[in-house]
Amino acid sequence: MMPYYVGIDGGGTKTAVELRTRGSAAHSRAVFGPLNCNSDRTAAAKTLTDTLAWLAAQPEGLAGCDGLCIGSAGISNPDAYNFIQDIIRAGGYTGPLQIVGDQVTALAGALGQPVGTVLIAGTGSICYARTADGREARSGGWGHLIDDEGSAYALGRDILRAVVRAADGRAPATALTELVAQRLGAPGVQPVIRFTYAPTTTKKEIAALAPLLDPALQQGDAAAQAIIAHAADELTQMAAAAMQPLGLQTGSMALLGSVLQKNETLRAAVITRLTAQFPTLTFPEPVGDAADGAAVMAENS
Template sequence: MRFVAGLDGGGTKTAVTIADDQGRVVHSFTSGGMNYNGQDEDSVRQNLQEIVDTIASVCGGLDYCVQICIGAAGVSNPTVTSRLEATIRACGYHGDLLILGDQETALSGAHGRPYGIILIAGTGSICYGKNESGDVHRSGGYGHLIDDEGSGYSIGRDLISAVVRANDGRAPETVITEMVYRQLNMTKVAEMIGFVYDARTHKKDIAALAPILSEACLLGDQAALGIAHRSAASLFELVIPVAEKLSLQEGVLAMAGSVLLKNHFVKTALVDMLQEKYPKLQCITPKQDASIGAVLMALERLNRAI
């Protein structure tokens, strides 16, 4: 029996699905992230080794896994693909390997077909589309240092910013302050700033604060509601160029990632903006996740090779 594996490698975690060559899923699991743009080399290597070892165990040996497709965050950085491949090979896998942007595998899984639009707002944010003519376009996804507005990282950063602004008196007091302190187990701004600028703090640690936004919005906190609206507006900006350039204003948009799947306030505001501009654009929840999308692409590649 031959197997394929699909990896959805994000900044916070990696979802892995293993299927046989007939497309039947035999095992799914999660491991740590694999984004070189936001993680150190050693942690990525450790996570990939764990993934490869688990694939070997499930398949009865790595030789039986004939295709691995990785949809990875951070491949806009031209060095990431070669580093990922080198690490996978060093972990012992020598079969066929396909490395793509995670937006491509997410699109495949979300629609169950290779065309449509996918908007992802997880640790980072990106919009990607492909029309039936095969034309593609993307917007966003250039990393937390210069982009990723509307993402979990962006929201976490904005929550921290709300705390310091309120502390200074630049903005009214907000319930966000107590919530952030509680989650970080801190009591003052100086401690929080130490956490933010500590070299051991990664973007996923900032993004982990994002769920606070929903709780604060439910309480009617104005600072939180403002963050939610700005996040929705940033995500809306990502969709426009993709829909316009690919003539998919009347197509289907899948909304993925923890921000859009778990934050009602951001999602509702975004959908309202989209419906006002594109009344015939259909917004859906992804049919399947990006690791399944990677499996579908691995199977397609395997079948083409036969």
């Protein structure tokens, strides 16, 4: 019987489960439902029980699992941690178990080990850093109402702000005005206000406006350039605040999330700023995702 280890990346819409056989390159992956204990515990419980059933159906059964690592958002809440732990143990798994924040598994997946720094800018934003001896620090990630600077939400919000400021005459005209009007299907400020404050508009809808920066930047739009510069400044400050207390500014940093992986202008601006402050900091391409990272941590548990 070949023992195996498992990494779980729990997300708000789906959960990726990576199974790897110890001592070989064999691996398999399954996808289950959402795993966010702070938003829907019924769905989270089903995802965990479905995952355990899939593992129990493996030739080695649950007893063959030599290590299990679960990465998910909201684990800093002890109640969420205990909720996951209780379901896993009640489901029959008795082996080594790690339950960590999804930023930890994202770091381990991107760099191949949970050591270094990861700067994430997607719908939200956060920077997480961890040393080889387990010391860790984070910066940002406090939610869109008071933080998440440099995220897709922040970019979308700043686009809307630029449009209304230009309409008022508080700022010069911007190409973003026409781009937003095309997206909303109507020109003028009122459609912008209706969209922004509609009960159906969530942070995801505002974050979806972020790609409008690209065509504006291609036109040399000053407002779009200012938004990128502000986001780059904020992400640079976020990264420095997490790295420096741990002395990791000479190590490696992974740049993750839709914003930093798809917006080349912002990515380049962040790298330029960080390199100016920390000349020996490197930015390797990710070697894996968060499920891979969880599997790496499970193997080393």
